[in-house]
Amino acid sequence: MNRHRLASELKRIFPPERLLTGNLERRMYSYDSSFLARFRNYTPDAVVLPRSTEEVAATVKLAARHGIPVIPRGAGSGETCGCLAVRGGIVVDLSSWDAIEEVDVANMQVFVRPGVVHYRLNEYLAAYGLFFPPDPGSTRMCTIGGMVANNSSGLRAVKYGTTEQYVLGLEVVLPDGQVITTGGVNCKALKNVSGLNLSKLFVGSEGILGIITRIRLRVWPRPKARGIAMAVFADLEEAPAAVLDVYRSGILPSGIEILDSSAIRAINMYNPEINLPDAEAILLFEVDGNPAGVEWEGQKIVEVVGKRAISVEWATNPGRMAELWRGRSVVAVAAARLRPDGSRIFAGEDISVPLNKVTEALRRIKELGRQYGVAVVNYGHIGDGNIHTAPVINLENPDEVERANKLADAIHRLAIELGGSTTGEHGVGAVRNQYALDEHGAAVNTMRLIKKALDPANIMNPGKLLPPEGGAGGA
């Protein structure tokens, strides 16, 4: 079906202000935050902005009739081309469908539409003394629908896990346009083991099995207290060892972040006032809970980590906590300033490795950076082995771009070699599906069987998550 015919069919479903078919409008939907999107033209044939399950279902049914790809999209803050029309089709932009429909305080859960922004949800829940623990760095942009589709997490996954832990049920428009509710049609229970666990299958499925239109999330009581410990290390090896010592002392911090020497240097160049000590690594421990428990854990961290660190400082005062956290909070921006013509790119940016391989991973990523002549800054969630590498390159230089791509590939392969994964929290999309066979082996066939059973015509977000049939190539 040509674009004009498609537009006229979509006009029967959507009012003009929620149907985008102009060239410029469509072009706005041709990129996300990924490196790959900069070099491709993934412009969709049409964009729709639904505000009801019926509109989503009608769109999917239309697409199914004509074999047109459908690509769900949240804020577009992803780094994997996950929300891009890599094979053309209709982008379903859910970001304006942002109703918080019900906060059920008595049952500790909240019902939202997919477009609700993470930050806004937690602001809203705070009035009830509740919170939704996962906290991605993109909190002020990313949507709950996108978080569910990608099983997002962030700083607090060490203690609080990832989005999947909080998903009690989903309304989903399937690839044939049928609507189902997972976790029980009218269920408001917190615990339920009846049926196959479809909720958890859809979490992290990146839109290849259907479009999530309503989300039932478990929320938790907001902790009353918080504290931050900052530890400075002369020897990189001591940092993961200190993390393990903390775990062994019976403490599960809400987050443990690492800045390696590359990150420390970038932060100090970006803002000399922050003035981080010149060291091989800095660890930041965040602890939350009740005031007495937080203080106990802070003192214990000082005692335990102090045996390996040059210095440890513990703070519960909000001003001092913000100061200790300041380096971490600017690292993503600081990386880009490593060189005046540099841009920080998202490629090989999200590997996870076993905790006992973190040191080796950081060392070898630095070596790979030198080998390919690309500056890299490393930071991340060391508490669960999730390393964010920020390559910094001149985007105008094709040779640097090529070397950056080779570096990203080498980092992904390093992750697999070390018994890790190419992605700890950002997802696969069209940039990491080429590694699926290496990571998952024969399990990829099982994933394909499920995909085919639900979407035999392959219209739901094609070219993502799974490698193409018959090979391990890209999208």
Added chain:
Amino acid sequence: MNRHRLASELKRIFPPERLLTGNLERRMYSYDSSFLARFRNYTPDAVVLPRSTEEVAATVKLAARHGIPVIPRGAGSGETCGCLAVRGGIVVDLSSWDAIEEVDVANMQVFVRPGVVHYRLNEYLAAYGLFFPPDPGSTRMCTIGGMVANNSSGLRAVKYGTTEQYVLGLEVVLPDGQVITTGGVNCKALKNVSGLNLSKLFVGSEGILGIITRIRLRVWPRPKARGIAMAVFADLEEAPAAVLDVYRSGILPSGIEILDSSAIRAINMYNPEINLPDAEAILLFEVDGNPAGVEWEGQKIVEVVGKRAISVEWATNPGRMAELWRGRSVVAVAAARLRPDGSRIFAGEDISVPLNKVTEALRRIKELGRQYGVAVVNYGHIGDGNIHTAPVINLENPDEVERANKLADAIHRLAIELGGSTTGEHGVGAVRNQYALDEHGAAVNTMRLIKKALDPANIMNPGKLLPPEGGAGGA
């Protein structure tokens, strides 16, 4: 294929001591803890006791060739006929394959074979300062494989969630005999979002999608301290309200248990020395964490719950904690002693309801008990709305048996009416699949599509979890 031919084929795979084909031996595998199994003859055609993935795969391949059902089994402690050969076939008893293969302390995970008993695993992990938090009542019997297949939990699900939260990866023999590893073939990372989340799909799938042969579990640092608060209520309504007050004060106890008046009476009859106060409800709060934090939360619970309860007692002394917990620990046994000719049965025993429906559920279960003339004792995990009802009947009286079945059906329907589920933690098996369409509506079709994609010949544990095609009937 007749039983003798089957036995001779299985002899090529198993040594004689791990292949059971005698009448008495097979009869031993015809029941679990469910009520239904008492009245059926679900004797398998053969029983095998594998000790390797190869043996399991060879068994499944043999079964697939001949279209014979395969039924995985752990300890047989389930209450749903989940491990019984409701359509004949080969029971795969995994309980003797109980190796704890690796405790990887540095990476906070453990690798086990399916037959490891829960209690033994935690005893083993204690030496490393680690633990696997879910704690079913059947801890001394149930296997980790069974826990994964049923997504088991127990007292501590309020804070620690269910088994699924800890499953990082699985080795699974699929219905065609192929072996896959979910969560990454060689992965030891704690965080991994690449690929469809097959691990979580297999958790709770009750053996209908494959046989779990190896389990990679995340484990946590063992908390250093623990405390128990016991609160006594004159008014049943106040008990769930007190639970919510505790949540609102920012506390997430590791467990919150309820004993209603029926349970209190049963416990005091069973052992007058326990001498629980004659009240409408007793709540037991368990708190764990670090010593200072536990004490803070205990005092807060006394303060908050004290506003609604007749009395609240807080203890951290192990002896006193055990005394406070004593009633709860004997309730399952005590229920059976309500009458001299009585047996406690497992039917309608595991509903979950929204927290704000717990009072109504308890009241109406009592009414239903009166209506059907069946004595019931109610206890359970009120913190997540999971109610364990224990009907007590004379098994020799066919009329009572019939009334008990009607009562169980009414309790299951009540759960759905109240926005809950027929099963909070025990599973579906062959006793609750008749409610799947009422609970899940059109999502049952999606479950069926997945089942058919992986097991087109329906040999893996047929008659369980999903209702039979074309209707909402039983197994």
